[in-house]
Amino acid sequence: MDWPIAEVARMSGVTARTLRHYDEVGLLPPARIGANGHRYYEEPQLLRLQQILVLRALGVGLLEVGRILAEQVDEVDALRGHHLRLLAERDRLDALAGTVSRTIADLEQSRKDGSPMTINRPENLFEGIQPSQYQESLSDFPAHAEEVARKVAAMTPQDIEEGQRERTTQMILLADLMAAGHPADAAPVQAQIDTQYQAMAELRPVSAEEYRAVGRSCVDNSAWRSAYEAIAPGLAAYQRDAIEAYATTRLS
Numbered sequence: 001m002d003w004p005i006a007e008v009a010r011m012s013g014v015t016a017r018t019l020r021h022y023d024e025v026g027l028l029p030p031a032r033i034g035a036n037g038h039r040y041y042e043e044p045q046l047l048r049l050q051q052i053l054v055l056r057a058l059g060v061g062l063l064e065v066g067r068i069l070a071e072q073v074d075e076v077d078a079l080r081g082h083h084l085r086l087l088a089e090r091d092r093l094d095a096l097a098g099t100v101s102r103t104i105a106d107l108e109q110s111r112k113d114g115s116p117m118t119i120n121r122p123e124n125l126f127e128g129i130q131p132s133q134y135q136e137s138l139s140d141f142p143a144h145a146e147e148v149a150r151k152v153a154a155m156t157p158q159d160i161e162e163g164q165r166e167r168t169t170q171m172i173l174l175a176d177l178m179a180a181g182h183p184a185d186a187a188p189v190q191a192q193i194d195t196q197y198q199a200m201a202e203l204r205p206v207s208a209e210e211y212r213a214v215g216r217s218c219v220d221n222s223a224w225r226s227a228y229e230a231i232a233p234g235l236a237a238y239q240r241d242a243i244e245a246y247a248t249t250r251l252s
Helices: 005-012 016-024 043-057 062-071 075-113 131-136 142-153 157-179 187-201 208-220 222-231 235-251
Strands: 039-041
Touching: 005 016, 005 039, 005 043, 016 039, 016 043, 039 043, 043 062, 043 075, 157 187, 157 222, 157 235, 187 208, 187 235, 208 222, 208 235, 222 235
Parallel strands: none
Antiparallel strands: none
């Protein structure tokens, strides 16, 4: 049994345009193309689409999704791995939800006391910034900049926009933790830093010393510092200190 692209789009919630894009980049070729030019999918393609959507929901970029799917052998083992990732993501989101809830309570109390701390929450701090401009800010890390350029080349405009929003969200979450009074080496802060580190490590291995240098750049690099300070005063130094603690306890 096979299903036309329109039916697959309806079942999965993915647009036909996205399915065609997955085909064009070699991520999800259809089982066959009919005489009418329409794409048709069978059960193996639907299972592969499920894996793609799980990985995308976990924030994995298309290039990395393709690598993961190319390296896997057994579908059951692959799904077990995806299941573990989902459970880990659930735990991370539960922890963040608890942190944000505590932050709300702390901020409400501080406002009653007459000393509110304001956190700017832009929808996308990096809106209008082209990937090339972001890569320029990585001039002190040429090897990483090269990997970023390679990844960006395989991304759609939608992927780039999603990545920009994710960076803004990460900065706001860190500002929430700072506002709640968590020290830079506290477990919730270190969990957030670990998420950031793992995203970097997906591109290439990052040593403890290089990650420390990235942390220092949050303060020393004027563009980076401005972005952090646009969210909340002191956030650049807080990120630097949190990275230093992470590199010392987890990477050294």
